[in-house]
Amino acid sequence: MKKPNKRVLDVCCGAKMFYFDKNNSDVEFCDIRQVPRHEFYPNRYIEISPDTICDFTALPFDDKSFKLVIFDPPHLTKCGENSWLKLKYGRLEGDWQTMIQKGFMECFRVLDDDGILIFKWSEIQIPLKDILPLSPYTPLLGQRTGKQMNTHWMVFMKPKNHKNEKSE
Numbered sequence: 001m002k003k004p005n006k007r008v009l010d011v012c013c014g015a016k017m018f019y020f021d022k023n024n025s026d027v028e029f030c031d032i033r034q035v036p037r038h039e040f041y042p043n044r045y046i047e048i049s050p051d052t053i054c055d056f057t058a059l060p061f062d063d064k065s066f067k068l069v070i071f072d073p074p075h076l077t078k079c080g081e082n083s084w085l086k087l088k089y090g091r092l093e094g095d096w097q098t099m100i101q102k103g104f105m106e107c108f109r110v111l112d113d114d115g116i117l118i119f120k121w122s123e124i125q126i127p128l129k130d131i132l133p134l135s136p137y138t139p140l141l142g143q144r145t146g147k148q149m150n151t152h153w154m155v156f157m158k159p160k161n162h163k164n165e166k167s168e
């Protein structure tokens, strides 16, 4: 088992597109693949360079070892073999429902008792209502409508060794 001594685990980080700091040392970045930096479209670059290459259905970490786990699995079944969509997000193949179900189980296994799981899903091809039953637990909260396209989600975590600058 790996012991990264970090508080945050991203089990399928891809190109880390939603990170403000792609080198945050408090995050253990994982993915099943590594893609060297290259230009996939004129002036569009991609790189997938996880700290750990692993499968989210069998994570190499101890139980309850992270405070925050991020799970943003592939969400497309239909995209071209050589498409940029597949390159960026991966593609769901075969019995993907069982894969996502096992992924949820593993995310919750490595999550601390008072930890938080952030799950992201895009309904472009598969509705969320078909995915949520694959989780052993009901979400606490989340976006309940797809109409508000201008909604922003931000996740904050106090940095390690932070100072309460506004408390003095």
Ligand SMILES: C[S@@+](CC[C@H](N)C(=O)[O-])C[C@H]1O[C@@H](n2cnc3c(N)ncnc32)[C@H](O)[C@@H]1O
Residues within 6 Å of the ligand: 011, 012, 013, 014, 015, 016, 017, 018, 019, 030, 031, 032, 033, 048, 054, 055, 056, 057, 072, 073, 074, 075, 088, 089, 090, 099
């Ligand atoms: C939707 S993308 C993640 C995008 C990422 N959150 C970002 O900000 O760029 C899904 C990722 O899951 C990875 N993946 C697919 N199956 C996996 C598995 N069984 N274990 C770990 N990663 C997997 C893919 O390689 C892909 O990079």
